Amino acid sequence: LKLFCSGDSVMSKLIRFLLPFHGAASRTWKHGKICNHRILLNVGRYTAIATTAVAGLAALSACIFYNKNHMLNTIPVRNMHAFQLPFKPNDYNFIADVVEKVAPAVVSIELQGKIPFLGQTTLSNGSGVIVRSDGWILTNAHVVNNGRRDVYVKLYDGRVYEGFVKYIDQSSDLAAVKINATNLPYLKLKEGKEVRPGEWVIALGSPYCLTNTVTVGIVSNARRLISGHGQEKPIEYIQTDAMITTGNSGGPLVDLDGEIIGISTMQVTPGISFALPADHVSNFFQKCCQAELQSKKPESYFPKSLDTKRKCFLGITMLSLDNNLLSELRQRDPNFFNVTHGVLVHSVVLGSAAHETETCNFSGYKIHPGKGKRAVHIFINGKCERSFRMKRNPRKTLWTVFYRRKHKKGVHAEEVVKRRVKRTTKFQRDIGKLTVEDILKRRNQKPEFRQAQREQAVKAAKEKTREAKAARKAEKMRAAQKAAAGRMKIAKPVKQQAPRVGGKR
Known part of the structure; x- marks a missing residue:
């Protein structure tokens, strides 16, 4: 003590x-x-x-x-510090290490174009991943499948290159883009790996033009069969809860080793997203490489230059009519049309086909139709209310626009318009089986057939012009000969008399 x-x-x-x-x-x-x-x-x-x-x-x-x-x-x-704190904070930053390795190979794809008559530059964006150091990029088909827009690729370091769409597979929603650059960082496709549910994955892309965006999640299902997009067999997608939004399409989905296990494709709802597996993407890219070496297009793959679809631009802004909008319009104007559905023409674009020359009124608004042999007829519940012409080159067609009641079968454009228009091209398909006219119209819609028709028409016009010139030349020659013949003096024949025989009587 x-x-x-x-x-x-x-x-x-x-x-x-x-x-x-x-x-x-x-x-x-x-x-x-x-x-x-x-x-x-x-x-x-x-x-x-x-x-x-x-x-x-x-x-x-x-x-x-x-x-x-x-x-x-x-x-x-x-070891005193280790006894007090048994871990290091940097040991748990493995996501940042993977992103630092993968991010330089992820690109942002921008599509630029102009709206006719408005001149406004439109901009849509997506993502892509470099898979070869010589500038080969993989992305989704719906990102670059527009032949009338210019493709620009923005790299991680800020450099911008013009992209060329080499191959597109609509069925699997994949596309290959090429840029003129070398010595680029790239990622490998992890083929043959068994992706397990619960595995950590990282999605990189440019959602809403926000470049170098990283989202993290796990694999919810490694083999989710989904059919659609025109493929013959269902494709096994990788389902993940990593956030994939607008602009993430075409970006890589990588594992913790920094290798591509899929290409981000679509999102159903927040927390349910899908990516194409690396094996399917690798098969597509191998076919593209083989076709590039052999200088021929593989089956079901086509370049951007063949996408020659042309769309009609009428030049009006429309508003879909529903019950709420119709009730509001009737409160403002008691004399409003007694309709149940359709569209309301709100304004006309300056310089468009609907803005030229003549003016007509429809639902209280002025509509300016264009010149030419093509016209638009507005039908409300089977009754023609207004008609005006429109312009669409190079085809010369009479267009018919009509509205009909719901669940009213058997009413076609030809039946309604025959009484008012002499020549009408019926663009609406018959209800039921296809007819011969529908098949012919489908054939006429093909670009190669239209090109052949144009060439034939040009050739016929040249031949007709040549024949007309030859006929006019021959007519001139005949007229000249006739005039010369009238001016010439025809000598009268001289009568020769027989000599006299004998003397004078």
């Missing part, structure tokens, strides 16, 4: 407080100088109990103090 009495700790003060009572009780009991024997006995008993408890606490404190000093003495000085 003397060992623990020295010092200023709480235990030392408690022992020094109890020791005088123990000593006084012992001396009083020994010499018999206390008056009440029962009180002395209780004091001695309590003192003994307190002394025993204090001794036990002191022994326990000594053991704890000894063990702590022993443990601290056995730990080397160089």
Whole structure:
């Protein structure tokens, strides 16, 4: 106890407080100088109990103090920090390490074009990934499948190149783009790997033109069969909860090794996204490389230059009519048309086919039809309300636009327009099986057939012009000969008389 009495700790003060009572009780009991024997006995008993408890606490404190000093003495000085913090923060930044390795090979694809008559430059964007150092990029087909727009590829370091769409596969929604650059960072396609559900994946892309965006998730399902897009067999997609939004299409989906396990394709809802697996993407790219070496197009793959679809631009802004809009329009104008559905022409674009020359009114708004042999007829519930002409080169067609009631079968453009228009091209398909006229119209819609028709028409026009020139030349020659013949003097024949025989009579 003397060992623990020295010092200023709480235990030392408690022992020094109890020791005088123990000593006084012992001396009083020994010499018999206390008056009440029962009180002395209780004091001695309590003192003994307190002394025993204090001794036990002191022994326990000594053991704890000894063990702590022993443990601290056995730990080397160089491991003191590890004992206090058993991990390093940088050990858990594996996502950042993968992104640092993968990001330079991810590109942003921008499509630029102009709206006719408006001159406004439109901009849509997507993502892609470099798979070869000589400038080959893989992306989705729906990102670059527009033949009338220019493709520009923006690299990770800010450089911008013009892209050339080499091959497109509509069925699997894949496309290959080439840029004129070399020594580019690229990623490998991880073929033959069994992707497991629950595996960490990283999606990179440019959603909403926000380049170098990273999202993280796990594989929800490694083999999700989805059919569509015109493919013969369903494709096994990788389902993930990594966020894939507008602009992420075509970007890579990589694992923690930094290799491509899929190409981000579509999002159904937040938390449910799909990517094409690397095996399917690798088959497409191998076919593209083989076709590039053999300089021929593989089956079902076509370049951008063959996408020659032309769309008609009427030059009006329209508003779809629903029940709420119709009720509001009738409140503003009690004399509004009694219609159930259709569109409302709101304004006309300056310089368009609908803005030229003559003016007609429809639903209180002015419509400016264009010149030519093509016209648009607006029918409301089977009744022709307004007609105006439109322009679409190089075809010369009479267009018919009509609205009919829902679930009213058997009403066609030809039946309604025959009474009002002499020549009308029926563009609407018959309800049911296709007819011969529909098949012929489908054939006429093909670009190669239209080109052949144009060449034949040009050839016939040249031949007709040549024949007309030859006929005019022959007519001029005949007229000249006739005029010359009228001016010439025709000599009269001289009558020769027989000589006289004999003398004068």
